[in-house]
Amino acid sequence: MSVVSKGLEGIVAAETRLGEVKGAEGVLFYCGYDINELVKLTYEEVVHLLYYNKLPNKAELEALTSALRAERELPDGVIDFLKTAPKTAKPIDIMRTAVSMLGCYDQKRHDIEMSENLANAIRLIAQIGVIAAYFHRARQGLDLPPVRKDLSEAAHFLYLMTGEVPSKEAERTLDIAYILHAEHGFNASTFTARVVASTLSDMYSAISAAIGALKGPLHGGANEGVIHMLQEIGSLDKVDAWMADALAQKKKIMGIGHRVYKVLDPRAPHLREMAIKLTEQLGEAKWIQMSERIAQIMREQKGLNANVDFYSATVYYSLDIPTDLFTPVFAIARMSGWTAHVLEQWSENRLFRPLSEYVGKPYGQKVVPIEQR
Ligand SMILES: CC(C)(COP(=O)(O)OP(=O)(O)OC[C@H]1O[C@@H](n2cnc3c(N)ncnc32)[C@H](O)[C@@H]1OP(=O)(O)O)[C@@H](O)C(=O)NCCC(=O)NCCS
Structure with a gap:
């Protein structure tokens, strides 16, 4: 009889170069950098670290930052959805659905090159905060301010949510929260994203599934x-x-x-x-x-x-973030980790297909005609 590990506890399901959680010592690091070092960076530098496995120099950071800021605008259809979705819907459900919609606007999403996958990953980081903030404004009947290119990821989210550029202190607080939430090994949502990616499905399917996993109260909820x-x-x-x-x-x-x-x-x-x-x-x-x-x-x-x-x-x-946006904020931050894991999965893919231990009725049951059941 095989050994069953309920909840896959203690099972190593794949290798990763992205992050490690050392549970006994209380240590977390991304690409070799302890979390206590990482909080000295900006979130954008951490995104670079996760995507390219190295800290950026000034030119590399500038290139990534410009790429992120250039991709913030949402397709009109997604904006219409955010405006017309039920105002009582949970923002995390809106986010999951909007990511799935983004996949419908990306005609090239199947069988694409790695560089295209990376571009999609960058676009998802750029757009996920806009989705959450726009829905929050739309449900209050407020206008949706145009996206800006002069603000960091953290400042831009706070700006869109409130309509005002945040203080440096509020921006830095959220920036550090983003860094702390960016990556965490094979947690339930990241593993979900990697399982979906392992079937060679697309980035949007993997990420919408990950958001669905994150929302549970035993995880990001x-x-x-x-x-x-x-x-x-x-x-x-x-x-x-x-x-x-x-x-x-x-x-x-x-x-x-x-x-x-x-x-x-x-x-x-x-x-x-x-x-x-x-x-x-x-x-x-x-x-x-x-x-x-x-x-x-x-x-x-x-x-x-x-x-x-x-x-x-x-x-x-x-920071005056409404309670039902807490888990979406976690999702905004974790988008970097999720997408980095999906890219890593595809770089060395093997389909996830574990076994289960059958504990049902014994083998050999015979079908009885319906009248005799
Ligand atoms: C995170 C979590 C799901 C880990 O679960 P797990 O590894 O499966 O641990 P278990 O649920 O088996 O818990 C082991 C024991 O600690 C207890 N325990 C664990 N977390 C607890 C909590 N938050 N409150 C009360 N008791 C708790 C369990 O009841 C269990 O006790 P028992 O052995 O007497 O039955 C669990 O700690 C939890 O539900 N925490 C609250 C939700 C949360 O904060 N999630 C975010 C995680 S980052």
């Missing part, structure tokens, strides 16, 4: 769950009683625990630091105080630590 939990608890003095009740009911506490990290998620301290600073500036320190107490209870009572979603929720909240 957890960041929205964190803010809902904090709002439900309401104040610091209610945390202990709420947690005692939740743990007694065996509820999963969003933003806590991880399949691979058995110590603190190395992204969490960066987000925690930003969350402390931002909430203090806003005069709303209660959110971080509640978060700290929840994290302490989980550490002491369950031996579980905060993950990337725990503090990113408070960071996004402090």
Whole structure:
């Protein structure tokens, strides 16, 4: 009998040069660079690192930045969709559908050269934030400002969402959040993208499937769950009683625990630091105080630590990003990692086709005529 690893835990499904999560040590690196080094860069430099496996020099960064900024405009049909989609739809569903639509506007998407695939990847990074921001404006009945070419990826998203160029501090905060979320090995959504790519399907199918995987509350959807939990608890003095009740009911506490990290998620301290600073500036320190107490209870009572979603929720909240855009923001950042993995999959493709262990009725069942069943 073969060994079944539920959830593929501990299984190495492929090689990658992109990122590694060292769960026992709490270390994360992209292309050899520790996450604590990567936060000194800009998101665009990290995109270059993931696509070309090297940090860009000035000319290379300029070339990639110009390519990204030149591709921001969406096809009219996608804009029409964003304007006419149900205003009550979840932005993450809109995003998944809009990426799929982009595939319909790209007639060359099948059997294309690697350089075309890279161009598609760059276009997806350039357009994904525009999709989320435009839908958010359209659902409020606001106009859709034309895209601009003079803003970074992070600043452009905040600009389109609010209609105002963000402060340097807000831009840098989101930029760091993008860097921290860009890549994370074979997590569920990246693995989904690689499985789809391995059939030699196209980039848009792989990425829309990845967005579908990300939205689940056990994956990227957890960041929205964190803010809902904090709002439900309401104040610091209610945390202990709420947690005692939740743990007694065996509820999963969003933003806590991880399949691979058995110590603190190395992204969490960066987000925690930003969350402390931002909430203090806003005069709303209660959110971080509640978060700290929840994290302490989980550490002491369950031996579980905060993950990337725990503090990113408070960071996004402090940046005035609406709760239902938290997971889309994760998707915007992860677009670089997903597309880099799809390109890597195609550079050395082998179809993913695992086995399953059959545990159903014994072999040899005979068909009984329908009247006798
Ligand atoms: C991320 C996650 C899915 C990892 O799951 P996993 O590796 O399959 O771990 P398990 O669900 O098997 O959990 C192992 C044990 O820890 C407990 N546990 C794990 N995460 C928990 C959480 N967030 N709250 C409460 N208990 C938790 C489980 O109940 C289980 O306890 P048991 O052995 O008594 O049954 C899980 O920790 C989780 O659901 N976290 C909340 C969602 C989240 O933040 N996701 C974002 C991940 S980046």
